[in-house]
Amino acid sequence: xxxxILKLAPLIPRFVPSEVQANDARECLVRLAPDxxxxxxxxxxxxxxxxxxxxxxxxICPTCGSTISFDVTDDFEASTKWMSELCRQLAIAxxxxxxxxxxWCGHMVLITSLEFEPSAVFASCELRVVExxxxxxxxxxxxxxxxxVFGVPMMHVWSSY
Ligand SMILES: [Zn+2]
Numbered sequence: 001x002x003x004x005i006l007k008l009a010p011l012i013p014r015f016v017p018s019e020v021q022a023n024d025a026r027e028c029l030v031r032l033a034p035d036x037x038x039x040x041x042x043x044x045x046x047x048x049x050x051x052x053x054x055x056x057x058x059x060i061c062p063t064c065g066s067t068i069s070f071d072v073t074d075d076f077e078a079s080t081k082w083m084s085e086l087c088r089q090l091a092i093a094x095x096x097x098x099x100x101x102x103x104w105c106g107h108m109v110l111i112t113s114l115e116f117e118p119s120a121v122f123a124s125c126e127l128r129v130v131e132x133x134x135x136x137x138x139x140x141x142x143x144x145x146x147x148x149v150f151g152v153p154m155m156h157v158w159s160s161y
Contacts, residue, residue: 002054006036006132006139007157008146009123013047013112015152016124025149029127032142036132047112047122049087053159059083060115063107067117078103086111090122120157 008029017025022041029039058067059079068079082103089098090111098111112122127146134142139156147154 002160004131005159006129006134007050007159008127008143008154009050009121009157010125010150011121011153011155013122014124015150016043017150021150025127025146028145028149029129032138032145033129033132033134036129038130040128041125042128043125045124047090047124050121050123050126050157051159052118052120052157053161055118055158055160056116056120058117060117061102061105061107062109062113062115064105066105068104118158119155121155
């Protein structure tokens with residue numbers, strides 16, 4: 001059986017919260033998503049792919065809108081290989097200056113400008129809660145609350161592993 005994890009990440013790839021902000025955000029997470037467990041704030045330092053796990057279905061070129069599929073029946077091998085290479089590059093280089101070439105359309109783009117289906121993002125920190133059983137309106141409230149704590153816009157990513 002797979003595990004569903006709700007992740008919240010800032011829309012500014014290099015944003016890292018202060019210790020006070022991180023503690024406040026974790027308190028918010030516990031208060032507004034009380035049904036979940038393993039509430040945590042992870043600081044990565046450098047932008048990492050805040051991924052949807054098994055939910056990831058496509059990456060989208062921000063220049064031309066063409067996509068590559070992560071579905072097992074389509075370009076699965078090429079897309080997963082490209083994605084793991086991308087994450088390897090991100091781990092060793094500053095992402096702000098990191099461009100990648102998209103094998104399916106040939107465009108060179110900033111890694112942090114890539115779009116995904118469903119939504120995912122590159123960020124230097126993330127909040128996580130396992131199996132939160134949260135309603136959509138509670139989720140909107142949670143995203144807004146964390147955005148206020150961090151002072152930057154946040155988004156959510158549903159992941160499954
Ligand atoms: Zn393109």
